Amino acid sequence: MDLMTTTPVLADAAAYAQAVEEAKQAAAAYYAGGTSPLDDDAYDRLGRAVxxxxxxxxxxxRxxxxxxxVAGGAATGDVPHSRPMLSLDNVFSAEQFTTWAASLERRIGRPVERxxxxxxxDGLAVAARYEQGRPARLITRGDGTAGEDVSHAIGTIAGLPERLTQPLTVEIRGEVLMTTEQFETANSxxxxxxxxxxxxxxxxxxxxLRAKDRPYTVEMTFFAYDVLSPSGDPSGDRGDAASEALAGLDDLAHSELIARATALGLHTSGATAVPGRTAAGTDELLDRVAExxxxxxxxxxxxxxxxVKADLAADRRDAGAGSRAPRWAVAYKLPAVEKVTKLLGVEWNVGRTGVIAPxxxxxxxxxxxxxxxxxxxxxxxxxxxxDLRLGDHVMVYKAGDIIPRIEAPVAHLxxxxxxxxxxxxTCPQCGSEIDRSEQRWRCVRGRDCHLVASLSYAVGRDQLDIEGLGASRIVQLVDAALVTDLADLFTLTREQxxxxxxxxxxxxDNLLAAxxxxxxxxxxRVLCALGVRGTGRSMSRRIARHFATMDAIRxxxxxxxxxxxxxxxxKAPVIVAELAExxxxxxxxxxxxxxxxEPGATPPPPPGAETDASAAAPAGAQAGPLAGLAVVVTGAMTGPLEALSRNQMNELIERAGGRSSSSVSRRTGLVVAGEKAGSKRTKAEELGVRLVDPAEFATLLxxxxPA
Known part of the structure; x- marks a missing residue:
C-alpha cells in the first residue's frame, strides 16, 4: 500500500522563504479561528517541501x-501543561513506516513487541482536567508547553462526562472534533x-472551541487518548483511594490506558467502527491500517x-521524545479526500421521476x-x-466510491x-411548473416530464432488456401517442x-418478440424498470427477494x-408511496x-404468523453456495460468465444466496477476479480475501x- 503523495520541490532560497511564510500564515489562520487558505493536503505538502x-x-x-x-509555531497559550503536549511526525506509505519503525527499534535496542x-x-488536541471527578478546566495544545484556556466550552462536548465513574483528580488528553451531523447543524x-x-x-x-458569547450552542465530540495524574506524576502523593486508582499510570501499556479511560466513563475510539487495537508485528499492523x-x-x-504507537510503557520510555514529537508514535497519513477548488457553475438535471437535481x-x-x-x-x-455562490472556493469531499460532495464555501477566500x-x-426539461413543496424540487408532470428517458431506462439491458427499443424508436411511440407509460409497451400491436x-x-415482428x-x-427487473424513487438495481433485487411477489410488495x-x-x-415511506402512485x-x-x-424467493409470512424458524432467517433468504457471503466482481469475465452483464452477475450472486458488493473490505467474503482485475484484486490480496477466477466461480455456482 503506497500512500505517498507528491512533494513539491523548492527551486531556491527565495522559494523556500515564500513557502515558510505561506505555512506560517496558514497555521496562524487555522489556530486563530478555524480558517486557512490551504486545505489539509496542501498544508502537508508545503510542510514536506520546507x-x-x-x-x-x-x-x-530560518x-x-x-x-x-508544535502547531507549526502558530499556537500560543498561558496555561502551562503538566507534561509537554506534542505533535506527531508523519509517514505516507508502508515503506516510510517500515523505515521509521526500524529507526525506533535501533534507538531502543530491541524489536517493538506490540x-x-x-x-x-481529524480535530483539535485538548487536555481536560478533572477535580474530584468533575471537569474543571479545558486547555488547548497551544505550543506544546502551554495552551489556551477554553473551559467555557465544557458542557457542549459529548464524550466529556459531567462526572467520572470515580471521584478522581486527573488529566485526560484527547481530540475534540465535529461529527458529520454536528457539522451540518453547526453551519445551519x-x-x-x-x-x-x-x-x-x-x-x-x-x-x-474558541468562540465565546455566541447566541447559540454547537455540540462537539471528545475522544480520549491518554490519562495522566494531575501533576504529571502518576505515583500520586495523597495515599487515599483516589491516589491509589492513579498509581502506576506510567507503567501501563497504551491499550491499558485507553481501557482505564473507558472505565472512567470517557469516550474513546473503542466504541466506534474503528476501535484501537494492538498488533504483534509490522505485517499485522499494516493489515490494521488497511482495514x-x-x-x-x-x-x-x-x-x-x-x-501508530509503541504499546508497551518500557518501549515508550526508552524511545523518549524530541522537541516537537514523541519518538515512539507516528501518524500514518491517508491520501486526502478533501481539497479546495473553485465552483464554476451549476447544472440542473431532471431525473426520470421528475426530480430536479442541481x-x-x-x-x-x-x-x-x-x-x-x-x-x-x-x-x-x-x-x-x-450560502454557495458562483466563483466560490469550495471544500470538496470524496471518499471511497461515494460521489464527491461540496462541504461548504471557503468564505474567507x-x-x-x-x-x-x-x-x-420552470422545469429545465419541459418548461412546466415546479413543485417546491419538498426540499427536492420536482416537475409537476413527474414521470411524464421525462417519459422518453424513463422508458429508455426501463427497457435497458439491466432492466427489461427489450432489444430494438432505442431512444429514437421510443420518441416515435410517444409522439404517436401509442405509449404513455411503461405498461403500454406490452399492448402494442403489429398494425400500430x-x-x-x-x-x-x-x-x-422482432420488436414484438423481444x-x-x-x-x-x-x-x-420489473421493479427496477418502474423507477421507484429510493431504489436502484441492487435495492430492487433486495426488495424482490424479500417479498417474492408484487402483491406482497404492494x-x-x-x-x-x-x-x-x-x-x-x-426511505421506507417514500417507496411505499411511490408504489401506491x-x-x-x-x-x-x-x-x-x-x-x-421473483424466482427462488419465498414470500414473508403474514403479520403475526412468524414462527421461531421463520424468524431465524430473513424472508427471501436461501442457502445456496454463496450463503452469507459478500461478493465483489471485478475485471472482465470469461468462459461461461463472459456473456453476462455486471447486473446479471449480481443477480446470479443473490440467487445463490450471496450479497453483491462494489468495494473490497475486511467484510468481503469472496472476490471474483477476471481479466485486468486491477486495484480490487490487489486490495483483496492485501486483506487476505478469498480470490477465484471466473472458471472457478462458475464451478462453484x-x-x-443460467442455461
Missing part, C-alpha cells in the same frame, strides 16, 4: 520556520445567525490517517487519485443553507466578485408498429418495508401478462448458472 529544503540546506534554515515546532493502532481523528446555525459557513468539520471544531482506511468513508466523523461544475481537482470535475449539491435548500446561483423558474416511419415487417420475452423477466406498509436490508425510516401502471402490467414473481 523540510526537504532544510534537510538539503541546513545552514539556511529561525521562524514551522519545522520542528504496536497500538487507532484512527487519527451559523448561517442562520448571519455568519459564514465553516469549510469543513475540522475548521468548525477549531473555531467553535481502518477501508472503513474511512463509512465513518460519521473525519479521520486523516492512523496513529450538480456543481468544478475547476478540475485531483482527490484520492482521481480527477473531480462535478459534485453533488443535493437540492436548492442545500445550496441556500451552505471570497473576493467580492462571487455571484448568486440562479434557481430555475407498422404505421411508424422506418418500421418494416421484420423489425416489427417485448414478449420481457414479460417473463423476474420481479426484480401490501407492505412502511414498517414492513423497513425489514428489507438497507431501507430505513426515511404506480398502482395503475402495475395493474396494467399484470393485465398484459408481465411476470410479478453449478446449477445456479
Amino acid at each position: 523540510e526537504a529544503w532544510e534537510s538539503a540546506h541546513p545552514e539556511q534554515i 529561525a521562524d520556520s514551522p519545522t520542528g515546532k 504496536w497500538s493502532v487507532e484512527p487519527k481523528l 446555525l451559523r448561517v442562520a445567525h448571519g455568519g459564514e459557513p465553516f469549510a469543513n468539520p475540522r475548521n468548525a471544531a477549531a473555531g467553535t 481502518i482506511a477501508a472503513l474511512r468513508a463509512e465513518l460519521p466523523f473525519g479521520i486523516d490517517g492512523i496513529v 450538480r456543481a461544475v468544478l475547476e478540475p481537482v485531483e482527490i484520492d487519485g482521481s480527477t473531480v470535475t462535478y459534485a453533488t449539491l443535493h437540492n436548492p435548500a442545500d445550496i441556500t443553507r451552505r 471570497r473576493t467580492g466578485e462571487e455571484q448568486p446561483i440562479a434557481f430555475p423558474e 408498429l407498422l404505421g411508424l416511419e422506418r418500421m418494416g415487417e421484420t423489425s416489427a 417485448i414478449d420475452t420481457a414479460r417473463a423477466r423476474p420481479l426484480s 401490501a407492505a406498509d412502511a414498517e414492513a418495508m423497513q425489514r428489507v436490508e438497507g431501507i430505513g425510516t426515511e 404506480l398502482g395503475p401502471v402495475v395493474d396494467k402490467l399484470v393485465a398484459a401478462g408481465v411476470s410479478m414473481t 453449478g446449477d445456479y448458472l
